[in-house]
Amino acid sequence: xxxxxxxxxxxxxxxxxxRTLLHEAIxxxxxxxxxxxxxxxxxxxxxGMFQSVYDYPYLSSSANHIxxxxxxxxxxxxxxxSVSNQxxxxxxxxxxxxxxxxxxxxxxxxxxxxxxxxxxxxxxKLDDVxxxxxxxxxxxxxxxxxxxxxxxxxxQAYATPFTDRILIQDTSGSDGYLVNSPVGEYxxxxxxNAAGTRLNGNDQKCGLIFYQAGxxxxxxxxxxxxxxxxxxxxxxxxxxxxxxxxxxxxxxxDALRHRIYNLQFNNTVELNSxxxxxxxxxxxxxxxxxxxxxxxxxxxxxxxxxxxPVSYITTVGLYNDNNELLxxxxxxxxxxxxxxxxxxxxxxxxx
Amino acid sequence: xxxxxFEEDDLxxxxxxxxxxxxxxxxSGSIYINSTPHLSGANTDHITGVPKGFISLYExxxxxxxxxxxxxxxxxxxxxxxxxxxxxxxxxTSLLFGETDNGSYNLSASISRYYVNSxxxxxxxxxxxxLNEYAIHSPHYQYSSSFGDKNSQIINLISIPSIxxxxxxKKGSVSLKYYVSGSLVGELQDKNYNGExxxxxxxxxxxxxxxxxxxxxxxxxxxxxxxxxxxxxxxxTDTTGPSKWIHFNYGANDGSTIGTTTLSASFxxxxxxxxxxxxxTMFAHAPYGxxxxxxxxxxxxxxxxxGISSGxxxxxxxxxxxxxxxxxxxxxxxxxxxxxxxxxxxxxxxxEKNLIGIAKVATPVRKTEEKQYTFKLKLDI
Numbered sequence: 234x235x236x237x238x239x240x241x242x243x244x245x246x247x248x249x250x251x252r253t254l255l256h257e258a259i260x261x262x263x264x265x266x267x268x269x270x271x272x273x274x275x276x277x278x279x280x281g282m283f284q285s286v287y288d289y290p291y292l293s294s295s296a297n298h299i300x301x302x303x304x305x306x307x308x309x310x311x312x313x314x315s316v317s318n319q320x321x322x323x324x325x326x327x328x329x330x331x332x333x334x335x336x337x338x339x340x341x342x343x344x345x346x347x348x349x350x351x352x353x354x355x356x357x358k359l360d361d362v363x364x365x366x367x368x369x370x371x372x373x374x375x376x377x378x379x380x381x382x383x384x385x386x387x388x389q390a391y392a393t394p395f396t397d398r399i400l401i402q403d404t405s406g407s408d409g410y411l412v413n414s415p416v417g418e419y420x421x422x423x424x425x426n427a428a429g430t431r432l433n434g435n436d437q438k439c440g441l442i443f444y445q446a447g448x449x450x451x452x453x454x455x456x457x458x459x460x461x462x463x464x465x466x467x468x469x470x471x472x473x474x475x476x477x478x479x480x481x482x483x484x485x486x487d488a489l490r491h492r493i494y495n496l497q498f499n500n501t502v503e504l505n506s507x508x509x510x511x512x513x514x515x516x517x518x519x520x521x522x523x524x525x526x527x528x529x530x531x532x533x534x535x536x537x538x539x540x541x542p543v544s545y546i547t548t549v550g551l552y553n554d555n556n557e558l559l560x561x562x563x564x565x566x567x568x569x570x571x572x573x574x575x576x577x578x579x580x581x582x583x584x
Numbered sequence: 585x586x587x588x589x590f591e592e593d594d595l596x597x598x599x600x601x602x603x604x605x606x607x608x609x610x611x612s613g614s615i616y617i618n619s620t621p622h623l624s625g626a627n628t629d630h631i632t633g634v635p636k637g638f639i640s641l642y643e644x645x646x647x648x649x650x651x652x653x654x655x656x657x658x659x660x661x662x663x664x665x666x667x668x669x670x671x672x673x674x675x676x677t678s679l680l681f682g683e684t685d686n687g688s689y690n691l692s693a694s695i696s697r698y699y700v701n702s703x704x705x706x707x708x709x710x711x712x713x714x715l716n717e718y719a720i721h722s723p724h725y726q727y728s729s730s731f732g733d734k735n736s737q738i739i740n741l742i743s744i745p746s747i748x749x750x751x752x753x754k755k756g757s758v759s760l761k762y763y764v765s766g767s768l769v770g771e772l773q774d775k776n777y778n779g780e781x782x783x784x785x786x787x788x789x790x791x792x793x794x795x796x797x798x799x800x801x802x803x804x805x806x807x808x809x810x811x812x813x814x815x816x817x818x819x820x821t822d823t824t825g826p827s828k829w830i831h832f833n834y835g836a837n838d839g840s841t842i843g844t845t846t847l848s849a850s851f852x853x854x855x856x857x858x859x860x861x862x863x864x865t866m867f868a869h870a871p872y873g874x875x876x877x878x879x880x881x882x883x884x885x886x887x888x889x890x891g892i893s894s895g896x897x898x899x900x901x902x903x904x905x906x907x908x909x910x911x912x913x914x915x916x917x918x919x920x921x922x923x924x925x926x927x928x929x930x931x932x933x934x935x936e937k938n939l940i941g942i943a944k945v946a947t948p949v950r951k952t953e954e955k956q957y958t959f960k961l962k963l964d965i
Contacts (some may be wrong), residue, residue: 255658257657260653289631
């Protein structure tokens with residue numbers, strides 16, 4: 234820097250911390266989840282506890298992991314005793330998700346997912362749940378409240394699931410979210426008819442969406458008792474209850490994927506910034522020690538003795554207490570400075 | 585959960601210097617980066633969503649159907665923060681407060697070639713100071729010298745974006761190969777580690793041992809001026825005629841027309857980049873006799889009912905029994921109780937006890953009172 238002129242910043246007046254919210258729109262069409270790539274973008278594991286969905290065949294290094302699907306059944310569920318396939322794994326999944334997302338009660342017992350989030354009041358519980366765990370790549374800091382929308386095929390026939398559709402949204406998310414979860418804020422998912430009239434009434438509670446954790450917990454009844462007649466979840470025309478009891482988690486995940494018509498949400502990233510207001514008074518920074526400032530011991534930009542001294546500000550350096558340079562801010566174009574002008578240069582540092 | 589403060593010897597930062605290799609192969613206007621084929625997808629011509637021969641910065645929108653791209657957006661508010669692609673005037677006049685400013689994630693980068701044969705050469709002129717600065721390494725850098733005047737010479741300028749080399753190109757790693765009909769007709773290397781691109785092959789070829797240009801390692805440019813004939817075959821490049829270094833990489837994002845004979849020329853450019861990754865290493869100690877208790881509900885014996893005593897002035901919970909998890913080979917004998925915990929996570933806090941990071945161990949580590957551990961945590965910064 235040509236001129237070594239240090240000016241102290243007043244921490245109280247000249248430095249301000251700000252936070253900006255940057256969002257991303259995440260559309261995940263049903264064709265990505267189930268269709269375009271067949272099962273090449275679906276990864277199943279030997280442990281059989283969940284299924285991973287990628288946006289491209291997962292053997293390609295370009296593929297991005299978008300979410301995992303799994304299913305859990307509570308020990309208090311009406312169907313628990315009937316579960317003949319992966320019973321303990323379904324129970325463990327439910328308990329693991331519940332203890333992380335809902336927590337424990339005063340006796341140390343795991344609390345169950347509550348339909349309306351009011352855990353203390355009791356009420357209906359979600360005991361047979363399908364979980365969608367979204368990748369951090371997509372949810373970033375959090376899912377933006379009020380933007381989650383999942384459209385599911387609700388037609389009874391398995392082969393043509395999308396003739397009738399239901400739309401699941403966190404309609405109360407932007408202002409009616411809940412905070413009594415160990416993992417942050419969550420909203421209640423409501424289902425409405427998007428095509429046809431398969432729901433037993435609009436605005437039915439059908440699950441929870443955990444914004445910071447990036448997890449959607451969807452009750453299995455959305456395919457069954459909340460519809461006018463149960464949807465067939467596989468080619469054997471089994472309903473969701475039959476799939477959860479008689480089939481493994483992979484089959485339940487496949488059944489859900491088959492009925493995802495569209496899934497979209499916006500995410501949020503918090504950008505923290507410090508703004509430094511660098512004030513240049515009229516009688517400051519009008520000269521330069523840059524070698525090019527002088528020509529023949531005369532100021533190059535001054536042709537007559539009566540001319541005002543002029544300099545051009547190109548860079549602002551930020552120094553620490555020991556006058557060690559920490560950062561430089563460059564102006565897009567040099568700023569003409571003379572003794573009859575004053576500036577406040579706003580330097581923003583994102584981190 | 586206990587808090588421990590890192591001591592001076594528990595923290596240190598070191599830098600890993602890596603040299604990632606890059607290879608660009610150009611033929612008839614197509615560029616192949618690191619031998620990656622151009623993959624067409626079910627929805628797009630190129631799965632990364634950027635033009636062929638380019639790398640995608642985020643690799644977010646892989647083979648996305650039209651109109652279904654992930655994109656960033658920001659709402660115009662009092663902070664007046666906008667996306668980089670939004671022009672200042674447009675932000676001030678076209679975008680109202682509360683409206684969203686949409687961006688795109690399909691950002692791409694690739695090498696570019698500029699064939700400079702006129703006096704109007706702003707790109708070359710912009711490098712004048714840099715070239716002269718490096719003249720201490722080789723006189724061939726000099727903008728104007730007995731080796732040529734870059735203000736009037738025909739120059740083949742190849743520009744490499746920094747995402748493809750990091751902080752600088754590694755000295756001695758550059759290799760440019762010129763092929764005609766699959767046969768190598770010329771190879772340049774910076775064999776003297778001083779930026780001179782010297783023709784090293786094929787053995788006995790015209791111009792062998794001559795300097796055909798220079799490499800700007802930090803700035804990511806190859807400045808080629810070699811104009812001798814490498815091969816007698818006439819090829820349609822910038823001019824129709826024999827192959828020369830000034831025609832190297834013809835068709836690499838230079839807007840050139842690909843002629844019939846152009847197809848027989850192909851070019852390979854290889855080098856190593858340099859990247860620096862700072863790594864913070866932290867040693868977290870679990871000393872003898874400490875970290876032997878857990879607040880996890882499963883730490884207690886679930887069969888033990890917690891006793892309470894209460895009165896009008898007090899409510900006292902009796903201590904709960906800790907579950908004895910010491911292994912015994914005998915079913916009918918309770919082993920001697922030993923306090924045992926399993927360390928599964930190490931959390932990092934700032935000086936105001938805000939949680940800023942969590943390190944998880946692959947499998948929980950068994951900790952008893954007579955054991956001590958030191959966990960080595962590494963954080964790329």
